[in-house]
Amino acid sequence: MTELAITSGRSSLAGEEAIVYPSFEGAAEASGLPFELVPYMAKRGEATWFFGRRGERHYLVIGLGRREELTLERVREAAGIAGRALRKPGFRSAAVSLAFGSSEAFGEDEIVSAWTEGWLLGTYEFNEYRSSRTSSPMESLHFLTSEEYGSEIERVRDRVEAVKLARDLVNEPGDRLNPDVFAERIVERFIGTSVKIKVYKGLELAERGMNGLLTVGRGSRYSPALVELVYDPVPGEAPIALVGKGVTFDMGGMNVKTANDISDARMDMGGAAAVVGALDLLVRTKARRNVVALIPIADNVPGPGACLPSEVVAYPNGLTVQVKNTDAEGRLIMADAMLHAAKFDPAELIDVATLTGNVGQALGLGIAGMWGDAGMTARLHKAGEACGDRIWAMPLMDDYEEQLRSDYADLSNWAPTPYGGAILAALFLRRFSGGVPWVHIDMANTSQAKSERSYYPVGASGYGVRLLADYILGN
Numbered sequence: 001m002t003e004l005a006i007t008s009g010r011s012s013l014a015g016e017e018a019i020v021y022p023s024f025e026g027a028a029e030a031s032g033l034p035f036e037l038v039p040y041m042a043k044r045g046e047a048t049w050f051f052g053r054r055g056e057r058h059y060l061v062i063g064l065g066r067r068e069e070l071t072l073e074r075v076r077e078a079a080g081i082a083g084r085a086l087r088k089p090g091f092r093s094a095a096v097s098l099a100f101g102s103s104e105a106f107g108e109d110e111i112v113s114a115w116t117e118g119w120l121l122g123t124y125e126f127n128e129y130r131s132s133r134t135s136s137p138m139e140s141l142h143f144l145t146s147e148e149y150g151s152e153i154e155r156v157r158d159r160v161e162a163v164k165l166a167r168d169l170v171n172e173p174g175d176r177l178n179p180d181v182f183a184e185r186i187v188e189r190f191i192g193t194s195v196k197i198k199v200y201k202g203l204e205l206a207e208r209g210m211n212g213l214l215t216v217g218r219g220s221r222y223s224p225a226l227v228e229l230v231y232d233p234v235p236g237e238a239p240i241a242l243v244g245k246g247v248t249f250d251m252g253g254m255n256v257k258t259a260n261d262i263s264d265a266r267m268d269m270g271g272a273a274a275v276v277g278a279l280d281l282l283v284r285t286k287a288r289r290n291v292v293a294l295i296p297i298a299d300n301v302p303g304p305g306a307c308l309p310s311e312v313v314a315y316p317n318g319l320t321v322q323v324k325n326t327d328a329e330g331r332l333i334m335a336d337a338m339l340h341a342a343k344f345d346p347a348e349l350i351d352v353a354t355l356t357g358n359v360g361q362a363l364g365l366g367i368a369g370m371w372g373d374a375g376m377t378a379r380l381h382k383a384g385e386a387c388g389d390r391i392w393a394m395p396l397m398d399d400y401e402e403q404l405r406s407d408y409a410d411l412s413n414w415a416p417t418p419y420g421g422a423i424l425a426a427l428f429l430r431r432f433s434g435g436v437p438w439v440h441i442d443m444a445n446t447s448q449a450k451s452e453r454s455y456y457p458v459g460a461s462g463y464g465v466r467l468l469a470d471y472i473l474g475n
Contacts, residue, residue, distance in 0.1 A: 004123075006116055006153050008143040016095040016142060018058040020082050022075075023100055024067040037061060044074065045454070047085045060085055064100070072106060073388045075114035080122020080455025086138065087123055093140045112149045113156050116141075120160040121462070122455035126171040158284045162469070163462035165189070166270075166277035170447065170460035174249035174266040179222040179297045182248050182269065186227050186276055186295060193283050196230040208340065209316035212332035213296050215323070219253060219306025220299035226337060229279060229293040230344075239290035240472055241346035241436075243337040244275030245330045245353035246297035253300045253307055253326030267460065268330070270447035271352035272297065274464025281469040289472050292344045296333040300326070312409045315339060319431060322406035325414035330355050331425055332413055335432040342434045348376060348475075349438040351429060352464055358421035360445030362394070368446045368463065369394045371426035372439035380439060380471055389467035391441065394423065401427045 013019070021033050023042040041048045044065030051058050062078045062085075064070060086094050096115060098108060106114075119141065127133055143149065169177065169185065177185070183199050190197055201223050205214055210226060217224030227246075232239065250268035251257055257265065272295045279293045306326070313321045313332060316339055321332065330353050341349055359369040367390040370377050377393040384391040400423055403415035411431065415424050426440045446463040449456035 004120070004138055005140040006142075007140070008112060008145050008150070008153070009148040010142065011144055011146045013057075013095055013144070014142070016057070016093045016140075017091045018060055018086060018094045020060045020062060020086070020094055020096045021100070022062045022064050022078055022097070024064050024070075027067060027100070033059065033061065045077065045081060047081050049085070058091070070106070072110060072114040072386070075111055076118030076121070076388060077454035079115040079118030083119040083123040083138075084452070087135045090136045092136070092138055094138065095142045095144050098143060098145050108145060108147060109149055109152050112143055112145070113152045115143075116153050116156045117160060118455040120156070121163060122457070124164055124167060124457055126168065126459055129173075155285075159281060159466060162277045162281035162284065163465045165280050166273040166462040166465050167460040169273040169276065170267050170270050170462075172266065177248055177266070177269075179217070179220065179225055179248055179299055182246060182272075182297050183225045183227050186229070189276065189280060190229060190283070194231065194233065195279070195283060196232075198228040200226040200228070209314075210336040210340070211313050211315065212336040213298055215307045215311065215313050216253070216300055216329045216333050217298035219301045219303035222299055224296070224298035224333070226340065227295040227297065228340070229295070231279060231283060231293070232290045233286070233288055234290050237290045238347035239292045239344055240475070241292045241294065241341040241344060241349045242275045242278065242468060243294045243296070243334055243341060243349070243351040244272035245269065245334055245355065246272030246295045247300050247330060247333070248297065249299050249301060250327070250329065251301045253329060254302050254309060255325050255327040256302050257327065264448065267447055268300075268354050269297070270354045270443060270460070270463065271441075273460070273462075274352050274443070274468060277462065277465035278468035278472070281465060282472065287473055289475075291472060292341060292346060294337040294341055296337040298329075298333055300329045315432070317432065317434075319411065320409040322409035322412040324412045328414040328425075331428050334429060338429065338432040339434065342436070346436055348373075349433055349436045350376075350441065350468065351438075352441045352443060352468070354444040354447050355425050355442045356422045356444055359442040362422060363392060363445060365445050365450070366390060367392050368441055368443040369422055370439050370441045371396050371423070372430075373437040376437055376439045379475060380467065383471040383474060384467050387466040387470050389446075389463055389465075391467065394426070396426055396430065397423055400424055404428055
C-alpha cells in the first residue's frame with residue numbers, strides 16, 4: 001500500500017479535493033471559511049460537510065470546542081475524526097487549514113504533529129483477513145502553512161508505526177497469533193537491531209523455576225515461552241524493566257469462560273503488545289535509555305493437561321501460590337517474568353497487563369489504573385495526560401491482602417469477592433517486585449475500542465505504547 005504523503009511549507013492550494021477547517025466555538029471568522037457556521041458545528045467532535053458543485057472543492061468543518069480548553073489530545077481527536085470523514089466519500093487528497101490559529105500553550109509545530117498523529121491513528125485499518133479494503137486510502141495530506149515541518153512529521157510517523165505494530169498484534173485471531181507465532185513475530189521485529197534476544201521454552205523455563213508459565217500453558221498444544229529483549233545503548237546505566245502479559249487466548253482454563261462470543265479473549269496479550277510497541281519506538285528513534293523487556297507468553301485453555309483449581313505453584317522467591325481460579329492466570333505468568341527481571345538489577349520495574357475487568361468498573365473505558373511507587377505513578381500520569389494514554393493512580397490497600405490467604409499455600413491467586421479485584425491483583429504482584437521501585441498497570445479496560453471514537457477505530461487501541469516510551473524518554 002502506498003504511504004500517505006504528508007507535506008507542509010506551501011500556504012496556497014494546489015489540486016486538493018477537499019479542505020479541512022478546524023474551528024473553535026465562537027470564532028468562526030478565524031477559521032478562514034468563506035461562509036457562516038451554525039454554532040453547533042464548532043462543538044468538540046462535530047464534523048460537517050459543505051460539498052461543492054461538480055468540479056469545485058469540498059469543505060469539512062471539524063469542531064475543536066472552546067479555544068481555552070484546547071489540548072493536543074483534542075487536536076489528535078479532531079484529526080482522527082477528520083481522517084475517517086474524508087475517507088468515507090473516497091477523497092484521495094486534502095489540505096488542512098491552520099487559519100484557526102493555535103493557542104498560547106501550543107506552537108504550530110505541536111499542532112501539526114498532533115494532527116498528523118491523530119490522522120494516521122484514526123485512519124488505521126486491520127484488513128489482513130478481508131477480501132477487499134473497506135475504504136479507499138488517501139494519497140496526500142497537506143498543511144496550509146509557509147513553514148516546513150518535515151522532521152516533525154517523520155518523528156510522528158515513528159510513533160504511529162509503533163502503535164500500529166501493537167494494534168496489529170492485538171487484532172490478530174488467536175489461531176494465527178498462538179504462543180509460537182507471537183514469540184516468532186517479536187524475534188522477527190528485533191533481529192538485526194541492537195536488541196539482544198533470548199527465548200526461553202520448556203526445560204529452560206523449568207531450570208529457571210518459571211512454574212507459573214509452565215502451569216498456565218499446560219492445557220495448550222503450544223508451549224509457553226518467555227521472550228527477553230535487552231536494549232542497552234548506555235554502558236553502565238541501570239535499565240528500566242518492562243513486563244507485558246502475553247496470553248494469546250484466554251479461555252479461562254478449567255474455569256472456562258461461558259459467554260456466547262469470547263473472540264476478545266485473543267486480546268489478552270495487549271500488555272505484551274504495549275511493551276513490544278514501546279521498545280519498537282525506542283529502537284526506531286535510537287533512544288539513549290537502557291530497557292529490558294520481558295514477555296511471558298502462553299495460552300490459557302482447558303485441555304487434558306490443564307491446570308486444575310487447587311494446584312500449588314512454587315516460585316523461585318520461595319512463595320507458593322494456590323490456584324483458586326484458573327481464569328486469574330495473568331498474575332501467575334507475570335510473577336515469573338517479574339522475578340526474572342531482578343537478574344538485571346533494574347532501576348525501576350513496570351508491569352503492564354490486561355488483568356481484571358474490575359479496573360473498568362472503577363474507571364470506565366477511557367483511563368487505565370496503576371498501583372505502586374508514588375514518584376513513578378506521578379510521572380506516568382503526567383506522561384499519559386500529554387500523550388493521550390491516560391492513567392490514574394489507585395490505592396494499594398494493605399488490609400485487603402488478607403483476602404489472598406490460602407488454607408495450604410502462602411497465598412492464593414484469587415479471592416471470592418466481587419469487590420476490589422484490581423487492587424487484589426496489584427497486591428499479589430507486589431509480592432514479586434523484589435523491592436525495586438515498581439508500578440503495576442492494569443489496562444484491561446483500555447486495550448480496545450468497542451465502537452469508533454476520536455482516533456480509535458473499532459478493535460485494538462495500541463494503548464500503552466506511547467505512555468511507556470514517553471515515560472522512559474522523559475524519566
